[in-house]
Amino acid sequence: MGERGQARRRLRERRRAREALLLDLGALVYKLHRQGKRAPELLQQKAAELTVVDDEVRELEYALDGGEAHEPELGEPATEEVAAAELEAALLAEGPEDDEPADAGR
Numbered sequence: 877m878g879e880r881g882q883a884r885r886r887l888r889e890r891r892r893a894r895e896a897l898l899l900d901l902g903a904l905v906y907k908l909h910r911q912g913k914r915a916p917e918l919l920q921q922k923a924a925e926l927t928v929v930d931d932e933v934r935e936l937e938y939a940l941d942g943g944e945a946h947e948p949e950l951g952e953p954a955t956e957e958v959a960a961a962e963l964e965a966a967l968l969a970e971g972p973e974d975d976e977p978a979d980a981g982r
Contacts, residue, residue, distance in 0.1 A: 880940070887936040894933050897926040 877885075901922045908915055
């Protein structure tokens, strides 16, 4: 198999890995939300793992497309900053860490 064929195979493998990591991260966010828990360090770690694979996918796509930039697909973060902002918004939406109701001190 030629070099280009190997790159296409690697791209397919890395896309599958990216999809699995993305599903894993989404499931973790939802699980934490349902349990009323926060784990920003764990979420940052999982997002960093996803970013490494996503960067590799983008590099392979760029190389295989003859140097043309890849347009993000619908639902795909355009940049790492956007993904970080979305993650931060999700964490903020979970609310404060303590489990006491606001009127518990009355």
